[in-house]
Amino acid sequence: MEQPNRRTFLIIAGAGAGAAAVGVAAAKTGIAGPDTPSADSTAAVPAGAGPLVAYVEDAGSGRVSVMTGDAETVVHDPDLVARLTRAATGRTA
Amino acid sequence: MSSHREAPEISKDPVADNTDVYAFVSPDRPDTVTLIANFIPLQLPYGGPNFNEFGDDVRYAIHVSNAGDARADVTYQFRFTTVVRNKNTFLYNIGPIEKISSKNWNRPQFCTVTRVDRRGRSTVLGRNLAVPPVNVGIRSTPRYDATFTAAATHRLPGGRMFFAGQRAESFHVDLGSIFDLGALRPFQAAHLIPSANAVGVNGTQGLNVHTIAIQVPKADLTRTGTVPTDVMDPAAVIGVYASASRQKSRVLNPDTGTQAGFGPYVQVSRLANPLFNEVIVPMAAKDRWNATDPRDDKEFARYVTRPELAGLLPVLYPGVFPKLAAYAKPRADLAAILLTGIPAGVVPGFQNFTGPVQADLLRLNLAIPPTPAPKVLGLIAGDPAGFPNGRRLLDDVVTIELRAVAGATIPLVDPTFTPDAAAAAVTDGTGNTNAGFTDHFPYVGAPAGGFQSLPGTPAA
Numbered sequence: 001m002e003q004p005n006r007r008t009f010l011i012i013a014g015a016g017a018g019a020a021a022v023g024v025a026a027a028k029t030g031i032a033g034p035d036t037p038s039a040d041s042t043a044a045v046p047a048g049a050g051p052l053v054a055y056v057e058d059a060g061s062g063r064v065s066v067m068t069g070d071a072e073t074v075v076h077d078p079d080l081v082a083r084l085t086r087a088a089t090g091r092t093a
Numbered sequence: 094m095s096s097h098r099e100a101p102e103i104s105k106d107p108v109a110d111n112t113d114v115y116a117f118v119s120p121d122r123p124d125t126v127t128l129i130a131n132f133i134p135l136q137l138p139y140g141g142p143n144f145n146e147f148g149d150d151v152r153y154a155i156h157v158s159n160a161g162d163a164r165a166d167v168t169y170q171f172r173f174t175t176v177v178r179n180k181n182t183f184l185y186n187i188g189p190i191e192k193i194s195s196k197n198w199n200r201p202q203f204c205t206v207t208r209v210d211r212r213g214r215s216t217v218l219g220r221n222l223a224v225p226p227v228n229v230g231i232r233s234t235p236r237y238d239a240t241f242t243a244a245a246t247h248r249l250p251g252g253r254m255f256f257a258g259q260r261a262e263s264f265h266v267d268l269g270s271i272f273d274l275g276a277l278r279p280f281q282a283a284h285l286i287p288s289a290n291a292v293g294v295n296g297t298q299g300l301n302v303h304t305i306a307i308q309v310p311k312a313d314l315t316r317t318g319t320v321p322t323d324v325m326d327p328a329a330v331i332g333v334y335a336s337a338s339r340q341k342s343r344v345l346n347p348d349t350g351t352q353a354g355f356g357p358y359v360q361v362s363r364l365a366n367p368l369f370n371e372v373i374v375p376m377a378a379k380d381r382w383n384a385t386d387p388r389d390d391k392e393f394a395r396y397v398t399r400p401e402l403a404g405l406l407p408v409l410y411p412g413v414f415p416k417l418a419a420y421a422k423p424r425a426d427l428a429a430i431l432l433t434g435i436p437a438g439v440v441p442g443f444q445n446f447t448g449p450v451q452a453d454l455l456r457l458n459l460a461i462p463p464t465p466a467p468k469v470l471g472l473i474a475g476d477p478a479g480f481p482n483g484r485r486l487l488d489d490v491v492t493i494e495l496r497a498v499a500g501a502t503i504p505l506v507d508p509t510f511t512p513d514a515a516a517a518a519v520t521d522g523t524g525n526t527n528a529g530f531t532d533h534f535p536y537v538g539a540p541a542g543g544f545q546s547l548p549g550t551p552a553a
Contacts, residue, residue, distance in 0.1 A: 053342040053355040067342050067356030 059085045095264045095367035095490065097134035100379035103362045107133050108148035109337035111364040112302055113264050114155075116333040116455050116483040119308055120463040121533050125252070126314060128155045128169070129306045129486075129537065130335035130364070136259070136301040139543035142185055144227040145259065145303060146202055147173040151337050152358045153305055158332040159316040160211075163388035163452035167314055168209040171257060171305050173224070175202050186226070186233050193223050193244040201226070204257050206249060206307070218249040225258040228301070230544025238539035246534060254308040254534050259301050261528040261538035263486045264367070267521040268296025275409045277495075279522040280515075283410050293522025299546050300527075305335075306535040311459050321460040325437055330445050332434075332454030333483070334365035334387055360384055365455040366431050366481070367490040372402050373431075387452035390432065394451045397431055398423035402498050416513045417500040426502040430481050439505050443477050457483030469524075473501065486530045486537060492520040 052068035062078035097112045098104035115129040132153065136145045147153070152172060156165035179187060179199050188197035202224040208216045225241035228234050234241070247255045270276040270293070276284055278291040311320045314331050321329035339361050340354030362383050364370070373396045374382045382393060407418035429435050434446040434456040445456040464478045469489040471479025473496065480488040496502070499516040528538025 051353070051355070053344060055342065065356075067340075069355070070340060070357055072341060072356045 054084060056081050056084055095266070096362075096364045096369075096371055097264075099371040100374075100383050101376065102380040103383055106339075106361060107135075108146075109151045109339060109362050110134055111335050111337055111362045113367060114333065114335045114364045114455055114484065115263075115486055116331075116457045117485045118311075118457070118459060118461070118463045118478070118483070119534070120465075122308065123462055124320060125308050125310050126331075126457070126459065127306065127308045127534065127536065128157075128333060129304060129535070130155050131260075131263075131302040131304050132337065133303045134300075135297070136303075137543075138228060138299070138301055138541040138546040139230075141229065141543065142183060144185055144229070144543075145301070146175065146200070146227070147171075147204075147224070147257065147303055149173050149175050150352075150354050151339060153335075153337050155305070155307065155333065155335045157314045158334075158387070158447070158452075158454060159314060159328075159330075161327070161448035161450065163332060163386075163390075163447070163450045163454060164211065165209075166211045166316070169218075169307055169309075170207045170209060170215075172205045172207070173202050173257075174205070174221075175200060185229065189232060190226050190229075190234050191240070193225055193241055198226050204255075206255055218251075218253060219247055219255060222247045222255060222257070227259045228540040228542040230542050232544070234542070237542060242535070242539065249307075251313065252310050253313070254306075256304065256306045256535040258304065259540040260304040260535070261540050262297040262300045262302050263525065263527070263530065263537055264490075265295045265297055265523045265525050265527075266491045267293045267523050269294060271521060275405060277519065277521050279520060280410065280413075280518075283413050285409050285411060293520070295523040295526045298526045299541050299549075301540040304535060304537050306537065308534050315459065321458075324442065324458055324460045325444060326460065327444075327446065327448075329460040330434060330447050330456055330458050332365070332387070332447050332452065332456050334363055334454055336360050336364075337362040360386070363387070365453045367484070368494055369431060369453045372494075373397055373400055375401070387454055388450060390452045393453075394428065394432060397427050398425070400424060400427060400498055403500070406499055410515070413515045414499060414513045416511060417516065420500065420503065420510060422507065424503070425506040427497060429506065430497060430502065435481070435505075440472065440477075443472070443482070445482050455484055456481070470496075473497070487525070489520075489524070491523070495519050495521070 050068055052066055055065040059081050062076050062081050064075050064081050066073045095113045103110045112131045112134045117127055119125045119127045133145050155169045157167040159166045186197050190198045203221040204224055205220045206218045208218055223245055225245040226234055228237045245256055245258050249255050270278050278293050281288050282290045312318050317328050338358035341356035341359045343352050343354055345352045370379055370382050407414040432451040436446040437444040445458045447456055461477050468474040468476040469487055470493055471488050472482055479485050480490055480493055496516055496519055499519050500512040501516040503510045530536050530538055
């Protein structure tokens with residue numbers, strides 16, 4: 001399997017406890033995070049996915065806003081939010 | 094200022110900062126309306142080598158509401174694309190820009206104009222429309238006005254005209270005095286901290302802005318799709334505002350030094366009536382005001398009906414405004430002028446009422462023809478073709494609004510009130526000292542040139 005490109009180029013901790021924004025330059029993985037993504041997240045990446053920004057304003061809500069192009073999708077996924085917040089603090093998933 | 098650097102956040106983002114909005118029945122084509130939105134405040138003409146330009150990452154728009162609910166029924170969107178022709182020079186131009194298509198111009202811009210209706214249906218009216226260079230100087234942009242203005246004026250389908258580019262600032266105001274504790278030089282002997290009366294100084298003299306102007310048939314903007322002829326017909330009135338939006342998320346790329354936007358466009362600047370956000374909305378609410386839509390202005394109405402400036406005038410000018418100081422009622426006159434339009438029955442033979450929805454819109458009654466003898470004080474001077482019936486380039490909106498806030502317009506809605514004598518005289522004492530307006534589209538004067546302009550005079 002190709003080694004994923006998971007350069008994180010923006011991590012913000014702000015807007016209250018637990019806030020995080022994570023960008024993925026070329027989305028080979030589902031999320032930006034630790035060195036080795038889970039097999040599930042890698043396998044789920046659709047072909048041709050472009051760069052995106054994921055923003056978590058309130059980790060406790062379980063909601064993550066995913067922005068790509070001029071679109072925004074808000075997903076309720078507490079597990080994803082948990083992995084993002086762990087990644088933002090440098091801990092493995 | 095009208096809306097130059099008027100809120101904390103937008104003051105850090107001049108490319109998206111909407112400074113003034115104008116809407117008037119075109120004097121030379123009275124079957125059309127001209128809508129103008131200026132951006133990028135206080136431009137020094139010699140501000141190179143990276144001169145001012147529109148933002149490729151900003152979505153500029155002029156909106157028209159015609160159904161009485163303050164929602165945009167017609168929106169014109171303007172998107173810009175910048176091209177760098179020669180990547181091996183730091184120069185804006187590598188020789189004289191002798192025409193708008195000159196290859197000597199290293200950084201041309203182009204605009205795409207799109208019309209969006211209330212249902213979100215888009216129609217592209219023009220693509221890759223040439224924007225003129227800034228006025229660099231006599232060597233780089235010789236014979237600026239003759240070379241570039243007509244070349245950058247584009248005819249669009251449906252009888253529309255379009256221009257976007259640098260122009261002279263039309264708005265005039267004594268910035269130096271007004272922001273120094275509300276001083277008005279012609280009356281500063283009466284100020285709480287007095288000094289000798291003096292003539293006003295136009296703080297925007299010699300400065301440029303970037304203008305977006307579009308001229309459209311009246312029927313393109315009305316709810317009925319027809320040309321109104323009855324001044325008292327509610328369908329004759331439109332509400333206008335402009336906005337600038339950026340994508341919700343911005344990511345800086347340290348590898349390239351550039352940035353990229355992600356997500357939907359979020360409004361960062363809006364403007365209709367001059368000075369609304371500037372002197373009515375308190376500082377802590379200004380950024381939010383810029384982000385909201387006019388239809389939600391009800392939450393800001395209390396700042397209109399209890400304007401801070403009306404309370405300051407009697408304090409700053411002791412003994413000059415005793416009747417204003419004693420007036421305790423909500424300012425229904427200002428609410429009508431700024432938030433709903435003036436209903437029928439207030440000014441004989443006039444109305445620009447858009448309904449009860451409180452919204453900051455520049456309201457224009459399209460059935461009122463342009464006048465060959467305009468008065469700079471507009472409606473309060475008996476000229477219904479001027480502000481606050483729309484806004485023309487020549488309208489002295491600072492004086493008009495100063496007098497309105499000072500109480501001159503209270504008798505329109507409250508005949509029991511007699512204004513202070515000063516309410517009819519107060520002014521900042523300025524007039525337009527930049528390039529004169531023209532009698533044809535885009536009407537805004539040519540920009541001051543970098544080489545030709547001289548820096549100001551510092552004094553301490």
